[in-house]
Amino acid sequence: MKELTQPTLTIDGKTVLIEGERNLLELVRKAEIDLPTFCYHSELSVYGACRLCLVQVEGRGIMGACSTPPEPGLKILTTTQEIREIRRIAVELLLANHDQQCPTCARSANCQLQILAQRLGIRKVRFKPVHAPVPIDESSPSLVRDPNKCVLCGDCVRMCSEIQGIGAIDFAHRGHDVCVTPAFGKQLGDVECVNCGQCASVCPTGALTPKSEVDEVWSLLADPEQKVVVQVAPAVRVGLGECFGLKPGDITTGQIAGALRRLGFDQVYDTSFAADLTVIEEGTEFLKRKQEGRKLPMFTSCCPGWVKYAEQYFPDLLPNLSTCRSPQAMFGSLIKAMAPEQLKVDRKNVKVVAIMPCTAKKFEAQRPELGVDGDPDVDHVLTTQELAHMIQSAGLIFNSLETESFDMPYGFYTGAGVIFGNSGGVMEAVLRYAGEKLKGGKLDRIDFQEIRGESGMREASITVDNTELKLAVVHGLRNARVVAEQVRAGKCGYDLIEVMACPGGCIGGAGQPVSTNHNARALRTKGLYEADKMLQLHKSQDNVVVTECYAKFLGDIGGEKAHHLLHTSYQSRHRIVDEVLPLMQARGSRKNKVSVCLGTNCYLKGSQEVLKTLLYHVQATGLDNQIDVRAAFCMDECECGPNAIVDGEHIHDCLAANVIEILENHVENEDKREK
Amino acid sequence: MATAHLTVDRAEKFRIVCGILDRHGYRPSGLIPILQAIQREYQYLPEEVLTFVATSLDLPPARVFGVATFYAHFALEQKGKHVIRICDGTACHVKQSLPILNAIHGELGTSEKQKTSIDALFTVETVACLGACGLAPVVVVDEQVYGGMTPERAVALVNEIKMQEIAGDAQAAAAAVNGELHVH
Incomplete structure (x- = not known):
C-alpha cells in the first residue's frame, strides 16, 4: 500500500519518488541526470538566472528546474531539441563576452563554462564580444578578481552575504552594464572582505581565484642560500588527492611528505605539531579565564577569516578572543626563533612555507605583528590547489609516490592536532587537554561526539569533575555574527566558542580543490577523524616533542617566552579605507x-x-x-x-x-x- | 564666501540626512526612498553619504552601491550647476539632435564620458524622449524647455548662461570683499 501513498512524478519517462526535495533540479539529479547549472548551490538561495537547468514540464512549457517546486504527477523532459538549443545559445552568449584565454587561466580544466561548452558541443562562438576588457583586481593578498571571466551567476554574491554575512561584493549597475564589484567600484583589498575565499570556491569560472605564490616558492627552492622549511596543515591531507582523481577524504599524508621532499623542501614538517602547541597554550589560557571568571566566553583565534571579521565588526569583543596565534603563525614564529640555534643558520636564511586549505592564511602571514622587524614568520602560503599545481608541474605521479613520513621533530603530532581541520575539532582538542587538567587525571574518553556534526551552530554542555563547561561551535561567519551578537547582549552563558569561517571548517576552505561533489565536505571531515583514529596518541599533552619544546626552549606554559612567541594582539579595523x-x-x-x-x-x-x-x-x-x-x-x-x-x-x-x-x-x- | 556657504550647507545637509534616516526608522526596506530624499538634497549621491547610510541601516556598502547604480534616476557623480538635457528620442534624432549635442560638447569641452564641464557649471545629458516631440529637436536647461533647437542657438544659449554666471560671481565677490572689510 505504501507505494500508492508516496507521491511521484516522471522524469524522461522514468517514475521518480518525491521525498522532500525542494525543487525539480534536486529530483532530476536524484534520477542520475546531471542537469547543467551555474547558479544553483543547495546551501544558497535559489537565483534562477543562468537558464541552463531548463526542463520541459508537460502542459506548462519550459521552466527552470531549480526554481520549480516538485508536484506529484508532473511529466518532465530534461533534454528536447528546443532545450538543447536554448542551452547552447545561453552558453554561446556567455562565451562571447568571456575572456577566452583558457590555457592560461587558473581554472582551466576545472571551469564549469569550459566543461559545459564541451558538453554542449560548442565549437564556434557566433557572437562578437561587446564589453571592453576591464583591469584585473589583484589588490587582495588572498584573491584575484578578474571581471572579464564573470558569468554573473551571483554565486559569490550570495555566498558572501548569505553564508558569511558580509556582502563585500554585490551586483552593481543594470542591464548590459551589470557587474559584480565591491562597493563604489573599489578593489577587494580596500573593502571589508575577510579573505575567506568562499566566493572563489563557488565561482564556476576563473573570475575569482586564490592568489598564487607558486612562482615565489619555486624561486626560494632554487636558491641554495635558503633553507626552506615547509609545514602542512591538517586539512590538506584529506583534500589534495581530489586533484589527482582520488576521492574527497582519502588520506594522502605519506604521499604529501614524499612529494614535498621531491620538490626540494629542506625540512618537511606538519602544522598539526603547532596545533598541539596551540591546544596547550589555548587550553591553559581558557582554564585560567574560567578560574578567574573573566573575559568569558573565550573565542578561538585559529581562523584568520574570523579574526579579521571580529576586528571589523566586533571590536568590543576582541578581549574575548584567545590571544593565541594560529597554528600556522606559532609554527613560523617558533621555527624562525629556534633556527639560529637548532639549524645553525641565520634567521634571514630560513624561509617558512605553509601549505594551507585556506586563502585567508595568506593575509594572516602578511600581518606585521606576526613577524620580526619586517621579516614575516611565514614567508609564503600555498593553498592545497597550489601544491597540486607544483606537483603537476614537477611531473610527479602523485598516486604512485611512495609514502614517507614527516621530519622529526616538528613533524610529530597527535590526533588532537589533526582534527583541528574540522569544525568542532579545535574545541574537541582543547577539551581533551582541559578535561584532564580539570580532573587532575586521565579522562575515560577521547572523543566528544556531542560537539561533532554538520550543523553551522552547535552547542553542548560537558561536565568534568563538577565543573560544567558550556560550549558552542559555529562555522560560517553569519552564524558567528548571531552568536557574537548574543555575547554582546550578554544573552548567553557560553564558556568557549569555536569559530571557523568556512562551512565545515578548514576542510571546506577555499584553498581546497574546487569540488562539485556535494558530499565532499562530509567525506573530508570523516577522513580527518579517521586520521586521528589511526594515530597512537590523541591528546596534545602526550606529544613528547611539545613537552621537550617547553623544557628546552619555551620555558613555562603560558610563560613569558611562550607569550612572546606564541601569542598576539588584535586591533579594530576599518571596513572601507579612506572614507x-x-x-x-x-x-x-x-x-x-x-x-x-x-x-x-x-x-x-x-x-x-x-x-x-x-x-x-x-x-x-x-x-x-x-x-x-x-x-x-x-x-x-x-x-x-x-x-x-x-x-x-x-x-x-x-x-x-x-x-x-x-x-x-x-x-x-x-x-x-x-x- | 562661496566656501563658507558651502560648509554651512554641508553641515545642514548632514542634519537633513540624519532627519531622513530618522523619518524612515532606519529600516533597510526604506533604502530607495531614503536615497531619493538624499539625492533631492545633494543633487547626487556622494560616496561618503552612501557609506554613512549603509552603516546606519546595517547594510553592506556594496548593497547600497548596487541599488544606487541600478536606477538611472540616481546619480553618483556631482552634477554641474546647470543640467542640459538633449532629447535623442526618435523624433528629435530625426530632426538632427546629434549635431546639437556635438555643438554643446564642443563649446563646453564635455563628452559622452566627461558629462560635467571642468568649471562645474554644466552637465550635459541625453534623454530618450521628453514627450515634446512636436517641438523637436528639444533641449531642456534646468527646468526650461527650448524647442526647434539648432546647434547655433544651443551654443548661444550656453554662452548666455555663462555670461550670467560670470556677472553673478563678480557681484558675489564684491559682496564677499565688503563682508571681509566689515568683519575686520
Missing part, C-alpha cells in the same frame, strides 16, 4: 580640525548625536569659518568609542560637551598663539 565625510571647512590658514567617528561601533554608542550637537554649537558660536569638521568611518579605537579627534588629540568615550570643551581650549590656544 571621510567633510561637513564644515575652515577657510583661510587659521583652522582647528575636529573629526567624529561614525563607524558602526561609535555610531551605536551615539556618536551621531555628538556630531549634531557639535555642528550646532560651532555654527551658533560663529566659529564655522575657522573649524574643519569631518565625519570619519572608524578610527580603529572602537573599544573606547564614541571617538573624536580634536587637532590630533584623541578623545575616548566622548560626549558632545567634552568635545566642545576641548575644542574651545584648542581655539583659545590658537588665539593666544596668534597674538
Whole structure:
C-alpha cells in the first residue's frame, strides 16, 4: 500500500519518488541526470538566472528546474531539441563576452563554462564580444578578481552575504552594464572582505581565484642560500588527492611528505605539531579565564577569516578572543626563533612555507605583528590547489609516490592536532587537554561526539569533575555574527566558542580543490577523524616533542617566552579605507580640525548625536569659518568609542560637551598663539 | 564666501540626512526612498553619504552601491550647476539632435564620458524622449524647455548662461570683499 501513498512524478519517462526535495533540479539529479547549472548551490538561495537547468514540464512549457517546486504527477523532459538549443545559445552568449584565454587561466580544466561548452558541443562562438576588457583586481593578498571571466551567476554574491554575512561584493549597475564589484567600484583589498575565499570556491569560472605564490616558492627552492622549511596543515591531507582523481577524504599524508621532499623542501614538517602547541597554550589560557571568571566566553583565534571579521565588526569583543596565534603563525614564529640555534643558520636564511586549505592564511602571514622587524614568520602560503599545481608541474605521479613520513621533530603530532581541520575539532582538542587538567587525571574518553556534526551552530554542555563547561561551535561567519551578537547582549552563558569561517571548517576552505561533489565536505571531515583514529596518541599533552619544546626552549606554559612567541594582539579595523565625510571647512590658514567617528561601533554608542550637537554649537558660536569638521568611518579605537579627534588629540568615550570643551581650549590656544 | 556657504550647507545637509534616516526608522526596506530624499538634497549621491547610510541601516556598502547604480534616476557623480538635457528620442534624432549635442560638447569641452564641464557649471545629458516631440529637436536647461533647437542657438544659449554666471560671481565677490572689510 505504501507505494500508492508516496507521491511521484516522471522524469524522461522514468517514475521518480518525491521525498522532500525542494525543487525539480534536486529530483532530476536524484534520477542520475546531471542537469547543467551555474547558479544553483543547495546551501544558497535559489537565483534562477543562468537558464541552463531548463526542463520541459508537460502542459506548462519550459521552466527552470531549480526554481520549480516538485508536484506529484508532473511529466518532465530534461533534454528536447528546443532545450538543447536554448542551452547552447545561453552558453554561446556567455562565451562571447568571456575572456577566452583558457590555457592560461587558473581554472582551466576545472571551469564549469569550459566543461559545459564541451558538453554542449560548442565549437564556434557566433557572437562578437561587446564589453571592453576591464583591469584585473589583484589588490587582495588572498584573491584575484578578474571581471572579464564573470558569468554573473551571483554565486559569490550570495555566498558572501548569505553564508558569511558580509556582502563585500554585490551586483552593481543594470542591464548590459551589470557587474559584480565591491562597493563604489573599489578593489577587494580596500573593502571589508575577510579573505575567506568562499566566493572563489563557488565561482564556476576563473573570475575569482586564490592568489598564487607558486612562482615565489619555486624561486626560494632554487636558491641554495635558503633553507626552506615547509609545514602542512591538517586539512590538506584529506583534500589534495581530489586533484589527482582520488576521492574527497582519502588520506594522502605519506604521499604529501614524499612529494614535498621531491620538490626540494629542506625540512618537511606538519602544522598539526603547532596545533598541539596551540591546544596547550589555548587550553591553559581558557582554564585560567574560567578560574578567574573573566573575559568569558573565550573565542578561538585559529581562523584568520574570523579574526579579521571580529576586528571589523566586533571590536568590543576582541578581549574575548584567545590571544593565541594560529597554528600556522606559532609554527613560523617558533621555527624562525629556534633556527639560529637548532639549524645553525641565520634567521634571514630560513624561509617558512605553509601549505594551507585556506586563502585567508595568506593575509594572516602578511600581518606585521606576526613577524620580526619586517621579516614575516611565514614567508609564503600555498593553498592545497597550489601544491597540486607544483606537483603537476614537477611531473610527479602523485598516486604512485611512495609514502614517507614527516621530519622529526616538528613533524610529530597527535590526533588532537589533526582534527583541528574540522569544525568542532579545535574545541574537541582543547577539551581533551582541559578535561584532564580539570580532573587532575586521565579522562575515560577521547572523543566528544556531542560537539561533532554538520550543523553551522552547535552547542553542548560537558561536565568534568563538577565543573560544567558550556560550549558552542559555529562555522560560517553569519552564524558567528548571531552568536557574537548574543555575547554582546550578554544573552548567553557560553564558556568557549569555536569559530571557523568556512562551512565545515578548514576542510571546506577555499584553498581546497574546487569540488562539485556535494558530499565532499562530509567525506573530508570523516577522513580527518579517521586520521586521528589511526594515530597512537590523541591528546596534545602526550606529544613528547611539545613537552621537550617547553623544557628546552619555551620555558613555562603560558610563560613569558611562550607569550612572546606564541601569542598576539588584535586591533579594530576599518571596513572601507579612506572614507571621510567633510561637513564644515575652515577657510583661510587659521583652522582647528575636529573629526567624529561614525563607524558602526561609535555610531551605536551615539556618536551621531555628538556630531549634531557639535555642528550646532560651532555654527551658533560663529566659529564655522575657522573649524574643519569631518565625519570619519572608524578610527580603529572602537573599544573606547564614541571617538573624536580634536587637532590630533584623541578623545575616548566622548560626549558632545567634552568635545566642545576641548575644542574651545584648542581655539583659545590658537588665539593666544596668534597674538 | 562661496566656501563658507558651502560648509554651512554641508553641515545642514548632514542634519537633513540624519532627519531622513530618522523619518524612515532606519529600516533597510526604506533604502530607495531614503536615497531619493538624499539625492533631492545633494543633487547626487556622494560616496561618503552612501557609506554613512549603509552603516546606519546595517547594510553592506556594496548593497547600497548596487541599488544606487541600478536606477538611472540616481546619480553618483556631482552634477554641474546647470543640467542640459538633449532629447535623442526618435523624433528629435530625426530632426538632427546629434549635431546639437556635438555643438554643446564642443563649446563646453564635455563628452559622452566627461558629462560635467571642468568649471562645474554644466552637465550635459541625453534623454530618450521628453514627450515634446512636436517641438523637436528639444533641449531642456534646468527646468526650461527650448524647442526647434539648432546647434547655433544651443551654443548661444550656453554662452548666455555663462555670461550670467560670470556677472553673478563678480557681484558675489564684491559682496564677499565688503563682508571681509566689515568683519575686520
